[in-house]
Amino acid sequence: MSKLKIEPMKHPDKIMNYWKKEKYVVACIVIFGVSFNSMIILGPIYQGKLIDSIAGGDNLTSVLILAATYVAIIGMVQLLRYFKRFYIRRFANSTSATMRLMIYNNIMNKSTSELDNENTGNLMTRAISDVDLCVEGMRKFTTEVFDTGVLMIAYLISMLTYDVRITVLSMIFVPVAMFIAEKLKSIIYKYSKDYRTKSSEVADITYDIIENSMLYRVTGMEVENKAKYKNELKDLQDKAIKANILENSMQPVYNVIAMLGINMVIYLGGTKVIHGGWTVGVFSTYVAMFTAVAVKASKAAKLFNSVQKSQVSWKRIKPYLTEYKTKDTSSNMNNNTTLTVKNLSFSYEKGRENIIEDISLEARKGEIIGVTGSIASGKSTLGVSLTGLYPYLGSIKIDGKELKDYSEYEKSQMISYLGHRPQLLSDTIYNNITLGSVQDISSVLEEVCFDTDMQAMPHGQNTLVGNSGIKLSGGQQARIALARALLNKSKIIILDDPFSAVDMKTEEKIIENIKNNYKDSLIILISHRLAIFNRINNIILLKNNKTADYGTHQELMKNSEIYATIYKLQCTEGGDSDEE
Numbered sequence: 001m002s003k004l005k006i007e008p009m010k011h012p013d014k015i016m017n018y019w020k021k022e023k024y025v026v027a028c029i030v031i032f033g034v035s036f037n038s039m040i041i042l043g044p045i046y047q048g049k050l051i052d053s054i055a056g057g058d059n060l061t062s063v064l065i066l067a068a069t070y071v072a073i074i075g076m077v078q079l080l081r082y083f084k085r086f087y088i089r090r091f092a093n094s095t096s097a098t099m100r101l102m103i104y105n106n107i108m109n110k111s112t113s114e115l116d117n118e119n120t121g122n123l124m125t126r127a128i129s130d131v132d133l134c135v136e137g138m139r140k141f142t143t144e145v146f147d148t149g150v151l152m153i154a155y156l157i158s159m160l161t162y163d164v165r166i167t168v169l170s171m172i173f174v175p176v177a178m179f180i181a182e183k184l185k186s187i188i189y190k191y192s193k194d195y196r197t198k199s200s201e202v203a204d205i206t207y208d209i210i211e212n213s214m215l216y217r218v219t220g221m222e223v224e225n226k227a228k229y230k231n232e233l234k235d236l237q238d239k240a241i242k243a244n245i246l247e248n249s250m251q252p253v254y255n256v257i258a259m260l261g262i263n264m265v266i267y268l269g270g271t272k273v274i275h276g277g278w279t280v281g282v283f284s285t286y287v288a289m290f291t292a293v294a295v296k297a298s299k300a301a302k303l304f305n306s307v308q309k310s311q312v313s314w315k316r317i318k319p320y321l322t323e324y325k326t327k328d329t330s331s332n333m334n335n336n337t338t339l340t341v342k343n344l345s346f347s348y349e350k351g352r353e354n355i356i357e358d359i360s361l362e363a364r365k366g367e368i369i370g371v372t373g374s375i376a377s378g379k380s381t382l383g384v385s386l387t388g389l390y391p392y393l394g395s396i397k398i399d400g401k402e403l404k405d406y407s408e409y410e411k412s413q414m415i416s417y418l419g420h421r422p423q424l425l426s427d428t429i430y431n432n433i434t435l436g437s438v439q440d441i442s443s444v445l446e447e448v449c450f451d452t453d454m455q456a457m458p459h460g461q462n463t464l465v466g467n468s469g470i471k472l473s474g475g476q477q478a479r480i481a482l483a484r485a486l487l488n489k490s491k492i493i494i495l496d497d498p499f500s501a502v503d504m505k506t507e508e509k510i511i512e513n514i515k516n517n518y519k520d521s522l523i524i525l526i527s528h529r530l531a532i533f534n535r536i537n538n539i540i541l542l543k544n545n546k547t548a549d550y551g552t553h554q555e556l557m558k559n560s561e562i563y564a565t566i567y568k569l570q571c572t573e574g575g576d577s578d579e580e
């Protein structure tokens with residue numbers, strides 16, 4: 001048996017392509033679906049023959065032969081059914097995996113600003129439960145094309161060969177059930193849509209509660225939030241009931257309507273038996289066939305409604321089903337890192353006021369450039385803009401080439417970024433630093449002064465850090481995140497406030513280690529704390545009026561009143577001056 005195909009596909013936004021993609025599996029479904037549903041009519045036919053044979057007093061051998069044929073037919077039909085079901089499941093599993101692959105690829109290739117506007121709950125609901133619902137609809141549809149369509153045709157043809165008049169009269173109620181189902185579809189569509197939207201909202205609230213549970217608890221907001229959450233769940237429950245009630249409660253109604261024709265069958269068929277037109281066996285065959293068709297017809301009516309429901313999910317996931325993108329992993333980089341920033345201006349959203357304006361600087365490998373300034377002056381924003389993840393105005397050139405002209409892959413290879421929140425995974429220390437690559441981390445752990453912490457950990461690098469690093473101290477979390485940013489010795493390493501949770505002595509040691517071991521990298525160090533700024537190459541001081549002072553520590557001490565004041569406040573007056 002070949003393995004399940006999980007590979008990218010062309011035009012994933014066209015639903016027919018999922019059947020085309022699985023053409024061999026679909027061919028098997030057709031073969032087994034048609035043969036199963038054609039052979040199934042032999043069951044009631046042989047059942048009638050058996051009744052007639054017993055009632056007619058045939059000899060034991062003929063009865064036994066008929067009985068054995070009947071059992072063999074039932075066995076064969078079940079075997080065909082098994083294969084039909086197997087291939088339909090296979091189609092569903094493969095479709096579900098392919099859709100998820102395509103959605104995942106779409107999300108991974110979204111730009112940072114697009115991702116900023118996404119909402120986690122909505123994304124997860126679409127990528128998981130909407131895919132499930134949509135594939136379930138496709139599976140049911142594929143199944144019922146055969147189990148309802150082919151089977152009804154096979155039965156109807158047989159019934160017509162028995163008696164045209166009885167068949168036409170008894171079947172008159174079937175289209176009524178179908179008509180009602182058709183009329184209900186727009187209501188079901190609307191309720192399903194409301195339910196799916198609410199489901200996304202509740203998923204988002206759930207993420208928020210999980211992520212911020214501690215915060216809500218310590219601020220006494222837990223009870224209030226619980227009550228709000230309960231209301232949201234109640235609303236979700238109401239919408240779920242509305243979305244499902246019509247679809248499911250209508251099934252018995254469709255059943256009754258479709259079965260109304262049984263009266264015709266009993267009356268007209270019974271009369272035919274009395275007048276010798278039909279044997280009891282034929283009558284029994286006909287009743288069995290009529291019942292099967294009526295039940296199938298009422299299920300077909302329900303099927304319209306569930307396909308309608310899955311169309312809501314299809315429409316929700318369709319925008320995420322875009323062509324598969326592969327990252328260009330070729331890169332052409334040298335070792336002579338230069339960074340030239342000219343008149344850089346930046347805002348997170350197009351058309352909004354710039355957060356930083358007209359920044360210019362030049363730096364090269366082996367240098368450490370400090371970025372400081374007052375609260376909300378744009379220090380982190382400058383760090384983010386240098387990653388090239390967002391559009392910017394002005395120019396950022398690395399080795400003479402504009403940053404926006406590098407591929408995503410090249411940017412990821414050139415630039416390493418540590419944001420001001422450690423962002424640890426619920427995994428081991430090793431995996432948090434390597435993020436999946438296989439590398440020796442002992443030297444980077446020494447560089448961030450984590451080797452002594454490690455000695456107290458019986459599981460060493462395999463120590464689990466807990467959810468978001470909760471089992472580590474703040475300073476330990478900060479140094480693990482710093483080790484991750486340093487590990488690959490990227491050309492440009494941007495560190496946003498890496499030492500806020502680290503004591504000054506450790507900070508000094510780490511800076512010395514970085515100076516000695518990262519001579520091929522250019523470090524951008526964003527910090528509020530200026531204690532070690534006298535040991536680095538150049539400094540940008542961002543001011544709230546969006547202007548910036550730029551120069552060495554000595555130059556800024558001389559020319560920038562604000563810098564000199566902050567430095568003296570933090571270092572000199574605190575008696576910790578070690579100015580060179």
Ligand SMILES: Nc1ncnc2c1ncn2[C@@H]1O[C@H](COP(=O)(O)OP(=O)(O)OP(=O)(O)O)[C@@H](O)[C@H]1O
Pocket residue numbers: 348349355373374375376377378379380381382
């Ligand atoms: N993702 C974002 N989207 C929109 N605006 C943002 C975003 N991040 C920051 N800002 C805005 O940019 C301005 C500068 O913020 P930024 O975090 O760069 O300052 P900062 O100097 O690093 O501040 P702090 O010293 O408090 O860390 C703030 O007014 C903030 O509201």
